[in-house]
Amino acid sequence: MDDLKSISNEERISVMMDGELSQEECGRVLGDIVADRRAIETWHVYQVVGDVMRSPELAPARDELKFLERLEKRLAQEPKLPQSVPTADLNAGVSDSAWAATVGSAKQSANAPVFRWKMLVGVACSAVVAVVGGGLWNQSEGARGDEFSKTKQIQTQAPLVVAAETPVGPMLRDPRLDELMAAHRQLGGHSALQVPAGFLRNATYEGAGR
């Protein structure tokens, strides 16, 4: 917001509630709100209005500020929170070494991104890729070699012959393939997925006299 300085505190609260401020401006306005009880009250009323607009069921039935006072008494007895969320503006006055000590003393969560784990995962992934990739390469090499040798064999043993001249060019036929297809005629015309069952379904007899 360019002209934030020219607007009232209440309007700033309204804009901040809507998440329309930059981080710096937001931090400044929040700093003003928490220091001013009247501003906190405004924040509360705006929140109530928004909630009730969205759902009438959210209208407060009891004194919510009393709830907060009660909570604040409990929180006052709580130990200081460990700082794990560094913010530039909030810690502007803290020296780098002090900040490092604070962050270093904070307990690290189990899923925190630690470099040694990242390195371990990286090495493991590389090993898996190398093994799987190598295996696939060897397989494909072998397969290619086999196919090549077979093709060569066929080429040497059974040269193609021109069976017929067609308008689109000569039709090449392989005599060995023709032989093979003749011997396995029952497969012709069937789907590659459905091989015919090897049993006699029915039979007819055609007599000579008919």
Next chain:
Amino acid sequence: MNPAVPTPKQDSDTELVQRTVAGDQRAYGLLVLKYQRRIQRLIGRMVRDVDLVEDIAQETFVRAYRALHQFRGDAQFYTWLYRIAVNTAKKFLLELKHDPTVSENFHANDDDDETSWKKAEPTTDEGPESILAAKEIAVVVNAAMDALPAELRQAVVLREIEGMSYEEIAIAMACPVGTVRSRIFRAREAISLQVRPLLDQQTGKRW
């Protein structure tokens, strides 16, 4: 020429969390004032006793406070708080397993949340005065909304109910962003003016 780079907007929840973790408990108070109604309604779906609802809500906010440094902002703050509230309520209910004030609905449906429709039976023992006060606030807000000039009402509805950004509202209403900001603020102020006395009545006096 250098094109103007839009400044990234800051979610106020994130800022409030950061402030709290940095040691400012008053910032946490603002989060409480923002979310306590939703949290209490959520717990109210599970528990009959209104005093117990408040106790569980208190415990929820204390637990959330203790764990606040672990909140990384991956999810919305309310989503995170919601899980804490549900777990806290479950723990309370386990301890009070044979207590007749426990709502049966809670055991029947774990996925129940504060947005789900109320079951046939009311789930709280709220006193008639409190219920009346809440209803009055709802009526006043609606009446104040209706009394707003059309452009203010439209702006605040698009923001609060539709959740649109200022830029989106500016496009929808064919006006500058500054006008949108001003309209939303004026609408809020006009409604707040009617609501404040009712909130004051609940306290007797406010601070």
